[in-house]
Amino acid sequence: MFWSTLLMALQEIRRNALRSFLTMLGMVIGVGAVITLVSVGQGTTAQVTADIAKMGKNLVMVFPGSGHRRSGTAASAPPFRNEDSVALAAVQGVEAIAPLAAGNLLVVYGNKNESTQVMGTTTAYLGIREYAVEQGRMFSVSEEHAGRPVCVIGATTREDLFGSQDPIGESIRIQRLSCQVIGVLASKGQSAGGQDQDKVVLMPLLTFQRRVAGTPDVSSFFVTAADEIDTSRVISGIASVLRERRRIASGATDDFTVRDTAEIAQAVTAATSSMTALLGAIAAVSLIVGGIGIMNIMLVSVTERTREIGIRIAIGALGREVMLQFLVESVVLSVLGGLIGVLFGVLGAYGVSRGLSMPFVVSPETILLAFVVSALIGVVFGYLPARKAARLEPIEALRHE
Amino acid sequence: MAAPSATGQVPLIQLAGLTKHYGKGESLVRALDGIDLIVQDGEFVAVMGASGSGKSTCMNLLGFLDAPTGGRQFFRGVDVSTLDGDQRALLRRNFIGFVFQGFNLLARSTARENVELPLVYRRMAASERRHLSARALQRVGLSDRGHHLPSELSGGQQQRVAIARALVTTPSLLLADEPTGNLDSRTSAEIMDLLVHLNRDEGITIVMVTHEPDMARYARRVVEFRDGRIVSDHPGEGAH
Structure with missing residues (x-):
């Protein structure tokens, strides 16, 4: 039927x-x-x-300010210092840490100039953010300690400034600093926020602080948490060290933010x-x-x-x-x-x-x-x-x- | 149970004081006003009367297309006066074959599909349906017209298809409502000859509504309606 x-x-x-x-x-x-x-x-x-996953594995980020942009604390919260980096490295579960001082600055080569994210950091940053060097080399630890004027550029920056020309050994100018290009990073594409992660210039932290920013400020930390430890425990460990170092009275709110990528991924x-x-x-x-x-x-x-x-x-x-x-x-x-x-x-x-x-x-x-x-x-x-x-x-x- | 007739046989149809009313109050119409009728197996009854005499209403009740208002209706001795719509549909499916004035074939289905339609509702397998429909078409003399649409057939042929559709289930009762009303006299005679043949040679019980005395002549019994009552019931010329 x-x-x-x-x-x-x-x-x-x-x-x-x-x-x-x-x-x-x-x-x-x-x-x-x-x-x-x-x-x-x-x-x-x-x-x-x-x-977000491409940003780095087990990535934890630390910023000054409470994270609530409207409260105004972000602007008034004091920046970090180089010494904080040493203290945080001792926190249980912190596998690697890279301090970062950064600014969006004009980078000039020849008659070309591009507004670029310029970052002073340590060699650990490459591993934490999973950047790879495609050409040339990363700056060495000794160059880092000496604050040498050397830099590694992202794929977009290389394209924008040099075109098909070989950038290795060339000098680019950032404000008053003349900086020698020693390496080019492999392309990473856009970030979750839509930023081009290849439009960057990396240089030793000291070089940036002394010769570009003129201050000893550190604007953020990038941390890789160990696999075998719960990331939330690493976050609270970092928070308690920072509260102590920044002398925050018990009961008062943090004047910094510790966040991992899982949290960001969830929100997005x-x-x-x-x-x-x-x-x-x-x-x-x-x-x-x-x-x-x-x-x-x-x-x-x-x-x-x-x-x-x-x-x-x-x-x-x-x-x-x-x-x-x-x-x-x-x-x-x-x-x-x-x-x-x-x-x-x-x-x-x-x-x-x-x-x-x-x-x-x-x-x-x-x-x-x-x-x-x-x-x-x-x-x-x-x-x-x-x-x-x-x-x-x-x-x-x-x-x- | 209805009382057996004098011959001891349970009648196919027995109506006792059957009434059918339409409307209510002042506008009440007594379409059937107390009908008593017995029809035995094998009879060929012509129901006559002017329009509005109640003959069509009686036909609808006999064919279980409608339910009576009062009185008793028996079918093979079983009281069928108060059945619901689905029960009446099952009676139609299993015991009744209809032939209408307007043929009432499905216009977009072939003759064979039309004949097979009642078998579809009996959940019969396609091969068996095909076999039975071919035989029914043969009985009405249309073996070679199975694949034609109704619009490709003459009026007489369409009515033959309708008769084949009514016969295909081997019903207990063939109800024909003005079967020749839309046909010319020569075709009418052919259809009536076919009905007589089915009744006389194959023993099929037929009740036919007509207002034409010429057609009633073929029947073996003529029942006449006037104002919702039976006014005469006598043997027809077909009885000889």
């Missing part, structure tokens, strides 16, 4: 090919939009998560997930519109076929058999539309991911959900027309012209 009903529905849909196609179009667009938009959202999430993922949900919800509205289209056409179809229904009932069809026939018809319409929609949705998601060079993420759950929802829409919006058909009185239906 079910198969013959299904067959009947398919015949009916084929007989009204154009009308069926237009009816399905609503579902095609609805399902396609949901899949494309949700996939784009998930792709964004995947990319951001990957970007939460934001992109809610964006995905919002996009999906907007697209879902078009699914409902598609369902209403199906209901509309099914109601017209029931009226048109009143006589046919009358004949079927007179011959002995039960109300529920007539109902099943029309329900199957609307479900077949919506599911066919849904399937085509899945196809277009996946194609759309692929197109967008190629266009925005994002990861192409289509989860099977999304497709399954779209499929189930389209079947459900067929049932829900087909119910009213089907019930109308099932309730027809045979005598009146047979008299219908």
Whole structure:
């Protein structure tokens, strides 16, 4: 019975090919939009998560200020000192630590100049941030202690300033400092925040403090936490050392922030997930519109076929058999539309991911959900027309012209 | 149980004081106003009367398309006066074959598909359906028209398809409502000959509604309705 009903529905849909196609179009667009938009959202999430992971493994960052930008403490909180670095290195679970003094400064070579993130740090920074030297070398520990005017540049900076020219041995100028390029970093791409991580100049911390900034300030620390120790314990260890060194009374709030990448990833993922949900919800509205289209056409179809229904009932069809026939018809319409929609949705998601060079993420759950929802829409919006058909009185239906 | 008739046979149809009313109050219409009727297996009954006499209402009740307002209706001795819609549908499916004035074929289905339709609702396998529909079409002389749409057939041929559809389930009762109403006289005679043949040679019980005395002549018994009552019940010319 079910198969013959299904067959009947398919015949009916084929007989009204154009009308069926237009009816399905609503579902095609609805399902396609949901899949494309949700996939784009998930792709964004995947990319951001990957970007954060690329910042460095078990990375912990320490900044002055409470982290609440509006409170104003960030500006008034005192910077760190070189000695803090030594104290923090002794905290249990700190595998590596790099102090950082940085500024966004104009870097000049020849007639070209670029505003670039210039950082004074130690050799440990490369390992912590997982930068690799592609060409030349990193500055040595002795150059670091001596505060030599040498620097290592990022891939973008090299491209911007030198083009195809070999930068090794050339001198670049940062404010009054003339600095010799000794190495080029391998490209790392954009950060999670959208910053180009290759638009950098690294130099020994002392060089930066003495010859660029003119102060002994350290603006932040980058720490790699040991694998075998819970990162939250490392964070609290760092916090307690800093509270002591900065003489913060017990009960007073920290004037610095210690944060790990997991925390940042969580915050960003939460934001992109809610964006995905919002996009999906907007697209879902078009699914409902598609369902209403199906209901509309099914109601017209029931009226048109009143006589046919009358004949079927007179011959002995039960109300529920007539109902099943029309329900199957609307479900077949919506599911066919849904399937085509899945196809277009996946194609759309692929197109967008190629266009925005994002990861192409289509989860099977999304497709399954779209499929189930389209079947459900067929049932829900087909119910009213089907019930109308099932309730027809045979005598009146047979008299219908 | 209805009382067995004098011959001791349970009648196919027994109506006792059957009424059917439409509307209420001042506008109440007594379409059937107390009908008593017994039809035995193998009979060919013509139900006659002017329009509004109640003959069509009686037909609808006999075919379980409608439920009576009062009185008792028995089918093979079983009281069927108070059945719900699905129960009546099952009776139609299993015991009744309909032939309508307007043929009432599915316009977009072929003759064979139309004939097979009642078998679909009996959940019969496709091969068996095909076999039975081919035989039914053969019985009405349309073996070679199975793949035609109704619109490709003449009126007489369409009515034959409808008769084949009614016969295919081997019903206990064939109900024909003005079966020749839309046909010319020559085709009408052909259809009536077919019905007579089915009744006489295959023993199929037929109740036919008509307002044409010419058609009633073919029946073996003529029942006449006026104002919702039976006013005469006598043997027809077909009885000879």
